[in-house]
Every structure is written in structure tokens, then in C-alpha cells.
Amino acid sequence: MSLFSKSRSTAKQPKTPCLKGAFTIDARGRVISSTVPASFAGSLQKELAGAVLDAFRDAQAAHLTLTELVFEFCGLRVTAKEMRGGAIVFLHPLTPETQLAAEEPVAS
Amino acid sequence: MPSQHRILLLDDDVDLLDRYRKALESMPTRPEIVTCTSGAKALALLESTPVALMVSDFDMPGMDGLQVFSIVRRRFPKLRYVVMMPTSDPAMRSRAYNAGVDLVWEKPASDEDFALFQSCIEGLVDDFGGGFRGIQHKSLVDLVQLECLSHSSSVLRLEHGTNAGRIWINSGEVVDAEVGKLEGERAFAELMRWRAGNFEILPAEPERQRRIDVSWQALLLDSVQAQDEQRAETSALDGENMQKVTAPEHSRLTELETASGVEFLLRGAIPLPTNAPDAKPAAAPGSDTAVFQWAQKTWGSLDAIGRKLGLGPLRQVESLGLQRHVGMSVVEQNLVCLGLNRSLSPAEVREKTKQLSSA
Numbered sequence: 001m002s003l004f005s006k007s008r009s010t011a012k013q014p015k016t017p018c019l020k021g022a023f024t025i026d027a028r029g030r031v032i033s034s035t036v037p038a039s040f041a042g043s044l045q046k047e048l049a050g051a052v053l054d055a056f057r058d059a060q061a062a063h064l065t066l067t068e069l070v071f072e073f074c075g076l077r078v079t080a081k082e083m084r085g086g087a088i089v090f091l092h093p094l095t096p097e098t099q100l101a102a103e104e105p106v107a108s
Numbered sequence: 109m110p111s112q113h114r115i116l117l118l119d120d121d122v123d124l125l126d127r128y129r130k131a132l133e134s135m136p137t138r139p140e141i142v143t144c145t146s147g148a149k150a151l152a153l154l155e156s157t158p159v160a161l162m163v164s165d166f167d168m169p170g171m172d173g174l175q176v177f178s179i180v181r182r183r184f185p186k187l188r189y190v191v192m193m194p195t196s197d198p199a200m201r202s203r204a205y206n207a208g209v210d211l212v213w214e215k216p217a218s219d220e221d222f223a224l225f226q227s228c229i230e231g232l233v234d235d236f237g238g239g240f241r242g243i244q245h246k247s248l249v250d251l252v253q254l255e256c257l258s259h260s261s262s263v264l265r266l267e268h269g270t271n272a273g274r275i276w277i278n279s280g281e282v283v284d285a286e287v288g289k290l291e292g293e294r295a296f297a298e299l300m301r302w303r304a305g306n307f308e309i310l311p312a313e314p315e316r317q318r319r320i321d322v323s324w325q326a327l328l329l330d331s332v333q334a335q336d337e338q339r340a341e342t343s344a345l346d347g348e349n350m351q352k353v354t355a356p357e358h359s360r361l362t363e364l365e366t367a368s369g370v371e372f373l374l375r376g377a378i379p380l381p382t383n384a385p386d387a388k389p390a391a392a393p394g395s396d397t398a399v400f401q402w403a404q405k406t407w408g409s410l411d412a413i414g415r416k417l418g419l420g421p422l423r424q425v426e427s428l429g430l431q432r433h434v435g436m437s438v439v440e441q442n443l444v445c446l447g448l449n450r451s452l453s454p455a456e457v458r459e460k461t462k463q464l465s466s467a
Contacts, residue, residue, distance in 0.1 A: 019419075044417055051413050055406045059427065062398040068428040068454070071410050074420035 019076055019091045025049040027085030036091060052080040052087050113139040114158065115229070118150045118176065119165040119192070124215075128163065131222045135230045147171035147179075154184055161232055163190045165215075166200070174207055181208055181306070185268050188232055208306045248300055249328055249335075251307065256280045256324040261312035268302040271368070275299060276316045282327055283318040288368040292319035293327070294451045298368050300331035364446070364463055369456065371432060371447040374400045378407065378443045396447060403436050403445040426461045428454055435461030 023034035029050050036045060052069060059066045069080045072094070079090040115132055119125045125143045132141050142157065144150040147170060150162070162180065166173035173191045180187055190211040191204050204212045211232065216222045248266070252275065255262060259280035266273050273287030273295060285296035320327070365373040374396060403425075411422040425436040435446040435457060446464050448457055 044413075047416070048413055051409045054409060055402075055427075058402050058405055059429070062402040063431065064399055064402065064427075064434070065430040066427050067430065069425070070427070070458075071425040072423045073414045074423065076419050 020093050022088060022090045023049070024083070024088045025053065025086050027053070029053050032086075040091075048078070049087070049089065052078075052089060056080075056082050056087065113137055114160055115139045115141050116150060116153065116157075116159045116162045117141060117143045117164075118145075118147065118162065118168075118173075119143075120145050120168045121165070124165075127222070131216075131226050132163075132229060135226055137230065147176040150176060151179060151183075154180065154187070159184075159187060161188045161190065161229065163192065163229070166191050166193050166204075174204060174209075177204075177207060177209055185306075190229065190232070248302060248307075249331055252277070252282065252324065253328060255309075256282065261314060263310040263313055265308045265310050266299055266302065267306040271302075273299045274310075276313060278312060278314055278316065280324070282320050282324045284316055284320055290368050290451075293322065294449070296320060296327055297331065297334070298449070300328075300334070301371075364460070367460070369449045369452045370460065371449055372396045373444065373446055375439065375442045375444040376400065376404065378404075378411075378438060378441070399432075399434060399447060400445050403434060404443060407436055407443055424461050424465050426454075426457050428457060433457045435464055437461060437465040439464065 019036065019040055021035035021037065021040075023036050023045060024032045026032055029046065031042070031045060031049060034045065055069055056066050067082050069082075071078050075094050077092045077094055079092070080087045081090075117125055117128050117132070119128070122145065125145070129141045129143060132139060142153065142159070144153055147164075147168065150164070153159075154162075164173040164176055177189050177191065180189060188210045189208075190213055191209050192213055192215050193200055193204075194215055201212045211228065213225060213228065214221075216225045251264065255264070255277050257280070261278045261280075264275040264277065266275070271287065274285065275282060275296065276284040282296065284292060285299060287295045287298050290298050364370060407422065407425060410425065414420060414422050423437070425434075427434045430450065432450050433448040433452055435448060437444055444464055446460060448460055452460070
């Protein structure tokens with residue numbers, strides 16, 4: 001047995017794409033700039049942008065002017081801020097560490 | 109059957125219960141009568157069955173009528189309460205009214221007494237529409253208006269279930285309000301949403317620091333407008349697709365609904381991608397219904413994208429708006445939408461939405 005080999009659990013862990021970064025979209029849903037890794041396919045990025053813009057527009061139609069939309073999946077938090085018809089979208093991966101940090105009470 | 113027409117009778121004397129039942133069942137509004145022989149059973153029944161009016165005997169083994177009332181008042185602030193006294197003892201009557209009972213009635217002995225009792229109960233059921241005990245059928249708006257018009261200085265202490273708040277009035281001007289963590293105008297607006305409860309007028313505190321600079325007329329105008337909108341939205345609720353959460357259905361959600369800063373709590377089906385809610389008639393823009401329809405559509409599309417990207421199901425959505433904030437989550441396979449006051453901070457919106465997720 002080699003003392004310097006990686007442990008089995010670490011070695012066999014599947015590599016998942018880490019969605020982290022931000023991108024901006026204009027009012028037509030076009031991605032203007034992005035710091036999101038290339039592993040996050042452009043079409044899916046566009047799809048997310050479309051859903052965010054739709055949410056802002058539909059809210060406006062319901063007389064609800066939104067400035068920010070935050071939605072959370074099991075492993076990712078998406079924060080979209082409205083920017084004159086477009087939006088800036090931040091992707092934050094959710095790991096047990098980040099979740100614990102978020103749940104820590106803030107001293108008042 | 110609407111809860112306004114359900115009456116709960118509580119008496120340890122089964123024969124008397126039967127007589128009350130017969131008298132009340134023959135009322136023109138034909139209310140549904142439910143009976144209990146002990147306070148504990150009555151409280152258990154109230155947890156599961158909405159009731160508009162409760163008639164309780166005063167003298168009972170175990171919990172007496174006022175002990176039951178002290179629990180009922182906290183858990184069900186909108187429930188009207190009548191206590192039946194064996195004698196017309198003025199001291200006991202005064203004690204019961206001071207506790208906040210809606211009506212104290214001497215136990216009927218003759219048929220004439222029963223007829224009077226019946227018409228009195230009929231009146232209470234008919235006029236049901238909230239109001240603060242002590243000034244029956246008067247809203248909080250009336251109460252504040254009364255104090256301001258008479259240029260009074262006082263402190264109004266208000267109770268609604270387990271919540272309590274205060275409004276400070278000095279020389280006919282509303283100078284401050286406080287409820288929970290809210291203060292000033294936010295607290296005043298929150299207190300004005302209470303449609304029923306108890307109040308008492310405490311001595312004035314002229315040295316109270318002024319945190320409300322708006323005139324009382326403007327404050328009340330805003331409150332009345334908000335109440336009108338709330339009433340219109342409630343009547344426009346789509347019964348099939350969406351419902352207001354009521355106490356017996358989910359007590360933790362109800363707790364959340366009555367928490368400060370929460371404007372409404374609605375729940376309905378989670379939309380499937382093939383069942384987009386666009387096909388339904390659009391609700392009036394700005395109404396709770398319109399917000400809920402938007403919530404359903406948004407949840408559906410974001411959830412679909414999450415699944416497509418392999419991010420798993422959507423857990424919660426928070427939106428910050430200029431008119432109000434909205435939190436969404438899934439509770440017991442239903443989409444629950446929380447309308448939150450715009451004065452809440454993003455951290456408070458997150459906290460409330462988290463509470464919703466864990467309900």
C-alpha cells in the first residue's frame with residue numbers, strides 16, 4: 001500500500017462543473033459580458049438570462065417593480081439585479097461551508 | 109359552510125346544551141351548531157374547525173368559562189365569545205367584560221328568555237365583521253380618528269392574538285407606534301392591518317420621542333386604502349387554484365402569516381411546464397392574485413431551468429420590489445407565496461422565506 005496515494009473517496013469523486021461568476025444581459029436577452037466558466041454552455045446561460053428577464057417583465061405587468069430576484073437550487077444561488085431592462089446575474093455555488101456561513105447569526 | 113355561521117356551545121350540562129342547540133338552530137340564519145362538554149374538548153375542536161361565535165357556561169368543572177376564554181382570546185382573536193352566568197352578579201359581569209368577553213348573558217330560564225337570547229346571538233352573528241373589543245364594531249381607524257379629533261393625548265395598547273403593539277397620540281397627533289421590531293410609520297401601518305383584538309387606553313406619555321411626522325389624516329387614508337385593496341383581493345381569490353392559508357390547515361404557516369411585515373400568504377398548485385398559468389384570466393394588476401400568478405409562472409420556468417442544468421429542484425425564490433417583496437417556496441407539495449412589506453430589509457426577506465421553506 002502506498003502511503004502517498006490519494007484516498008479512495010477523494011480519488012473517485014466526480015468532477016462537477018463549478019458554476020461561479022457573473023454575466024450581464026441587455027434588454028433583448030443578449031449576453032454582453034461574462035466571467036462564467038466556459039463549461040457553462042452559452043445556450044444555457046442564455047436560457048437563464050431569458051428566464052430572469054421574463055420574470056422581471058412579468059412582474060412589471062403584475063404591477064410589481066422588481067429590483068432584485070434571488071433564487072436558490074440545491075447547489076447554486078442565483079442573484080439577478082435589474083439594470084434598466086437588462087440585468088446582471090451573479091452565480092454563487094452553495095457548498096455546506098457557504099451555507100453554514102450564511103446561517104451564522106449576525107451580531108446586532 | 110362559512111365559519112361566520114358556525115357556533116360552538118360549551119356547557120357541562122348536557123340537557124342545557126340541547127336546549128341552547130334547539131334555540132339557536134331555529135335562528136333565521138340557520139347556523140351550524142357544534143357542542144362540547146369541557147373546555148379542553150372545545151379548544152381541541154377550535155383547532156380543527158373554524159367557528160365564528162362561542163357560547164360558554166361560566167361555572168364548569170376544570171376550566172371555567174373565563175379560563176377557556178383567556179386561551180381562546182390568544183389563539184383565535186377574531187372569535188366572538190359569549191359567557192353564560194348563573195346569576196346577574198355585577199362584579200362577575202364586570203370581570204368578564206374587562207377580560208374582553210363580547211357578551212355576558214344570564215342563563216335563560218323561561219321561553220321568553222330563550223327568545224331574547226336567540227335574537228341577541230343572531231345579532232352578534234349577523235354583525236360579525238371584526239372590531240376591537242370594548243368598542244364593538246368599531247375599527248382601529250375609527251378609534252384613532254376619535255382620539256385625534258378630540259385632540260386627546262393617550263397611548264393605545266392593542267392586542268391581536270399573541271401580538272401586542274402601541275400607538276402614541278399627543279395632542280391629537282399620532283407621534284409614534286411600535287409593534288414587535290417595527291416602529292414609527294411601519295409599525296402604525298402594521299397595526300392598522302389588525303381587524304380585531306383587544307385594546308386599552310393608557311395614560312399619555314408627552315415626552316415620547318416623535319418618530320411619525322405624517323399627519324394622522326394621511327396615515328389613516330393610507331391604511332383605509334390598504335384595507336380596501338386587501339378586501340378586494342380577498343374576494344377576488346381564485347378558489348380552485350389558490351387559497352388563503354387558514355389556521356387549522358397549517359399552524360406554522362398561520363404563525364408566519366400573522367408575523368409583522370407579512371402582507372399576505374397564498375398557496376396553490378405548483379405549475380407544470382405544460383400547464384402554464386397564462387391560460388387563466390389575468391388578475392387585476394397589483395392585486396395579490398396577480399402577484400401569485402406571476403409567482404407560479406416564475407417558479408415553473410426557473411424550476412425547469414434548474415432541472416435542465418442539473419442543479420436539482422428549485423428551493424426558494426426571493427424577490428425585492430418597490431411595491432412589496434415576495435418570497436416563495438414549496439410547502440407540502442404546494443407553492444406558497446409570501447407577500448412582504450417593502451420596508452423589510454433583504455436580510456429580513458431572506459429570513460422570512462427561509463421560515464417558509466422550513467414550515
